Amino acid sequence: MLGDKTLAATGIFLVGLFSFGxxxxxxxxxAAHSRPYMASIQVAEGDGMKHECGGFAVADQWVMTAVHCLPTGANGRKVVLGVHSLSQAEDTKQTFEILELHNHPQYNPDNYDNDIALIKLDRPFNASESVKSVGxxxxxxxxxxxxxxxxxxxxxxxxxxxxxxxxxxxxxxxxxxxxxxxxxxxxxxxxxxxxxxxxxxxxxxxxxxxxxxxxxxxxxxxxxxxxxxxxxxxxxxxxxxxxxxxxxxxxxxxxxxxxxxxxxxxxxxx
Structure with missing residues (x-):
């Protein structure tokens, strides 16, 4: 029985090992910053922030995402652009408060129909090679x-x-x-x-x-x-x-x- 448990644990470890990266x-x-439109929507965790959902910049003050990421409002979440590594300090990163959140009014949580939302950032982003909008x-x-x-x-x-x-x-x-x-x-x-x-x-x-x-x-x-x-x-x-x-x-x-x-x-x- 112990051998079975050890084997199962080893299997879990190997799946994680081969999947990581x-x-x-x-x-x-x-490639770092090859997708400069990508956004990380982050929620407070302890003294820091934790990635929760993705999004993408569609204009200099707007990010598109899914309703089910923020179904009840921003609740202190922030949007980070110019990210490649979530943990490392990158001078490309720009962090924003959520000024407005617009969830599609016909969103259906039972089947995720109309799962589209727009976030208005608290200010326009500074465009760079690492931060751009996408069509x-x-x-x-x-x-x-x-x-x-x-x-x-x-x-x-x-x-x-x-x-x-x-x-x-x-x-x-x-x-x-x-x-x-x-x-x-x-x-x-x-x-x-x-x-x-x-x-x-x-x-x-x-x-x-x-x-x-x-x-x-x-x-x-x-x-x-x-x-x-x-x-x-x-x-x-x-x-x-x-x-x-x-x-x-x-x-x-x-x-x-x-x-x-x-x-x-x-x-x-x-």
């Missing part, structure tokens, strides 16, 4: 189809054991058909027309124990990009990280152009 489930560490797909744009290669990034869990990276991770994944994601053995009726799902099986030989690339817990609110443009927000991905029949779910950003423009005060020609 490889990023989002099956991903890899991003997002608007209404009328063409979303990636089945099997299209898309990218995601974040500081979320490296595995289902909850180990977290210090450095920003990224993964190249593939869109799964909406028909498949609506199947009862995938997400069933919880999967709506406002969602896209994606993951990627590791090519063989796969050096990852989980054999998947996927977003995971803590990646929520981060971007899904297609040809360098944000097309989705990490939403319900990460419930069962790296599982074949539970790919990451992302909110389709182009469905919310009118709401985004209204919140940010953009005109019809934006």
């Amino acid at each position: 490889e990023g989002i489930i099956g991903g890899r560490e991003a 997002f797909l608007r209404a009328g744009g063409i979303d990636p189809g089945t099997d299209a290669e898309v990218e995601t990034a974040g500081w979320g869990s490296l595995d289902n054991l909850g180990s977290r990276p210090d450095m920003l991770q990224e993964a190249l994944i593939r869109v799964v058909s909406s028909t498949r994601c609506r199947r009862s053995d995938y997400f069933g009726r919880k999967f709506t027309a406002n969602m896209i799902c994606a993951h990627k099986l590791c090519p063989e030989p796969c050096n990852q124990p989980h054999k998947m690339e996927d977003s995971c817990d803590g990646d929520s609110g981060g971007p899904l990009l297609y040809n360098g443009v944000v097309v989705g927000i990490t939403s319900n991905g990460g419930k069962k990280c790296g599982q074949i029949k539970k790919p990451g779910i992302y909110t389709i950003v182009s469905h919310y152009s009118e709401w985004v423009d209204g919140v940010m005060g953009l005109g019809p020609d934006a």
Whole structure:
């Protein structure tokens, strides 16, 4: 019996060992500051701040994220831009208070439908090579189809054991058909027309124990990009990280152009 417990503990250690540094489930560490739009939404923990969710800058005073990251308000959370390492001092980092939080009014916590939110920072960021906004797909744009290669990034869990990276991770994944994601053995009726799902099986030989690339817990609110443009927000991905029949779910950003423009005060020609 003792031998079984020792073996199990060793297995847990090895999974953590091989997963560490490889990023989002099956991903890899991003080049430092190669994704200057990335935001870390942080919550107070003891005397410091702890990464809780991702986001991405879409204008000099606005960050887009997921409602389920801040469902009841900012509550003292802060937004940090220019981050690569969460723990190390970096002169690129800019920290902001949340001046306004706009959660989509039709957000449904039961299935994460309409999981999109906008944060207005307490001041515009100082643009640099490490801090920039990113474009997002608007209404009328063409979303990636089945099997299209898309990218995601974040500081979320490296595995289902909850180990977290210090450095920003990224993964190249593939869109799964909406028909498949609506199947009862995938997400069933919880999967709506406002969602896209994606993951990627590791090519063989796969050096990852989980054999998947996927977003995971803590990646929520981060971007899904297609040809360098944000097309989705990490939403319900990460419930069962790296599982074949539970790919990451992302909110389709182009469905919310009118709401985004209204919140940010953009005109019809934006």
